[in-house]
Amino acid sequence: MAKLDVKPTRMELLNLKKRVKSAKRGHKLLKDKQDGLMKTFMEIIREAKSTRREVEEKLSGAFKNFMQASSMMLPEMLETALLYPSAKVELAVKTKNVMSVHIPYFDLKQEGDILNYGYLQTSGELDIALGAFQEVFPLLIKLAEIEKQAERLAAELETTRRRVNALEHRLIPDLVETVKFISMKLAEAERSTIVSVMRIKAMIEAQEELANV
Amino acid sequence: MNYSIAIIGNKETILGFKALGLETFNANSSEEATATLFELKKETIEIKGDTKPKYAIIFITEELAMNIKDEDYKKLSLSSLPAIIPVPSSKGATKYGLARIGKMVEQAIGSDIMGA
Numbered sequence: 219m220a221k222l223d224v225k226p227t228r229m230e231l232l233n234l235k236k237r238v239k240s241a242k243r244g245h246k247l248l249k250d251k252q253d254g255l256m257k258t259f260m261e262i263i264r265e266a267k268s269t270r271r272e273v274e275e276k277l278s279g280a281f282k283n284f285m286q287a288s289s290m291m292l293p294e295m296l297e298t299a300l301l302y303p304s305a306k307v308e309l310a311v312k313t314k315n316v317m318s319v320h321i322p323y324f325d326l327k328q329e330g331d332i333l334n335y336g337y338l339q340t341s342g343e344l345d346i347a348l349g350a351f352q353e354v355f356p357l358l359i360k361l362a363e364i365e366k367q368a369e370r371l372a373a374e375l376e377t378t379r380r381r382v383n384a385l386e387h388r389l390i391p392d393l394v395e396t397v398k399f400i401s402m403k404l405a406e407a408e409r410s411t412i413v414s415v416m417r418i419k420a421m422i423e424a425q426e427e428l429a430n431v
Numbered sequence: 432m433n434y435s436i437a438i439i440g441n442k443e444t445i446l447g448f449k450a451l452g453l454e455t456f457n458a459n460s461s462e463e464a465t466a467t468l469f470e471l472k473k474e475t476i477e478i479k480g481d482t483k484p485k486y487a488i489i490f491i492t493e494e495l496a497m498n499i500k501d502e503d504y505k506k507l508s509l510s511s512l513p514a515i516i517p518v519p520s521s522k523g524a525t526k527y528g529l530a531r532i533g534k535m536v537e538q539a540i541g542s543d544i545m546g547a
Contacts, residue, residue, distance in 0.1 A: 303449055
């Protein structure tokens with residue numbers, strides 16, 4: 219704790235008292251924001267973990283199928299078969315405002331057929347593999363949505379946490395200490411004025427007594 | 432017009448996603464992937480008069496994602512879109528995906544209270 223570098227005047231005292239008030243209010247608001255964010259964040263992070271586990275499991279299954287398919291076919295054939303996909307994916311994005319953080323929601327639109335190749339030179343495994351990919355894909359979008367939300371919230375939580383801590387442990391104690399310092403200084407000045415007035419009064423009275431004698 | 436989805440990875444991984452209609456970009460090293468990410472982030476489209484990033488989601492294989500420099504990643508993930516999401520590649524899942532979530536918890540709370 220360190221007191222601020224200000225002159226101990228009544229003016230400064232008034233200003234500082236105002237600042238303490240607004241800092242405390244800001245601290246309370248930020249703390250509330252932090253709690254709100256934390257609540258959403260914990261929900262999302264739990265979901266993110268389970269979704270990621272699920273994705274990892276299912277995707278490795280899909281890749282296994284795909285590997286099998288590609289081992290049955292010539293690499294050139296495989297590439298030509300998948301060269302011009304007729305399937306299209308598009309995303310619509312909506313954002314939701316959680317405690318002034320905009321978090322995205324994705325809406326997937328799929329079009330066309332994923333099996334867009336001749337059956338003659340491709341193996342049946344490829345059909346199965348692509349089907350598996352198709353199945354996992356919505357889950358991947360979900361994962362992307364949740365993880366991006368978590369990422370945004372984490373970044374916001376970090377700054378909020380820092381602000382709360384800075385106010386709580388730095389700014390407010392400093393201000394309070396400075397207020398205390400100034401009020402003590404002012405009281406001291408007041409006492410010293412009283413004492414000097416009393417002394418001057420005593421001196422004048424002593425002189426008057428001498429004159430009267 | 433809506434947003435597109437892209438995937439960056441090695442050949443084996445992206446082929447399967449190509450059939451689904453994703454835009455695929457081949458990259459064999461993290462440097463290549465980083466360069467591609469920056470380029471993709473720059474591309475924009477117009478949606479209802481607004482200029483928005485073209486890609487809403489960019490998937491990237493975990494092997495490539497884990498070696499992207501932190502400072503680059505920070506720059507890339509700054510805005511709300513695109514979402515850059517690591518996915519397991521054809522070589523199987525690494526621990527990176529879950530570790531990333533743990534990192535987020537650490538960033539938000541100060542320590543990874545969820546554990547591994």
